Amino acid sequence: MRLFVAVHPPRDVEDVLAALHRPPRDGVRWTGPPDWHVTLRFLGEVDDPVPVADALDVADLAPCQAVLGPAVAVLGRGLLVVPVTGVDVLAAAVVGATAHVGAPPDPRPFRGHVTLARARRGRVGGLAGEAVAARFPVTEVRLVRSNLGQGSGPRYEVLHVRRLT
Secondary structure, eight states: OEEEEEEOOOHHHHHHHHTSOOOOOTTEEEOOGGGOOEEEEEEEEOSOSHHHHHHHHHSOOOOEEEEEOSBOEEETTTEEEEEEESOHHHHHHHHHHHTTSSSOOOOSOOOOEEEEEEEGGGTTTTOOOOBOOEEEEEOEEEEEEEEOOSSSOOEEEEEEEEEOO
C-alpha cells in the first residue's frame, strides 16, 4: 500500500483555502478539502503499516504551529500550492522516526505545502500569486493510505492518528 504521514488543516483553514480563486482551465485538476494536507514524509509502497504506526507512537514529536502563505505558488512544473512553514522540525522528526520503513527519505530540503491543483504539462502558469494567510496548531499527525484512482485522483484513507502533546 502507498503510504505517507501528513498534517491536516482544520475546517476554518479549509474555508480559507476554499475561498481562493479556482478558474476553470483545461488540463488543471483542482483539489478539495478531502485532499488538503501537508505531507511530512512520503513512504511509498509499504507492505504493512503497523511498523510505521509503531514508530510514530514512540517518536519524540512535538506540537507546532503551521503557517500558510504568503501567496499561492507554483511548485515544480505542475503543482499549484500554498506554502506552509512552521512544520519543518516536525517533518524532520517524522523522517527520523520512520527512515527504516518504506522508500528512502527524500534527500531534498523539506518544502511544506498544501496542493491546490495539479496540471498536465505545466499549465498552472498565471494561477499563482493570490495572497493567502492562515495558521493552525498542529496537534496530531496521520498515517494515510493513498488509493490511486483512474482520472479522479487519489482517495485518502487515514490508517492511524498520533496525537501530539
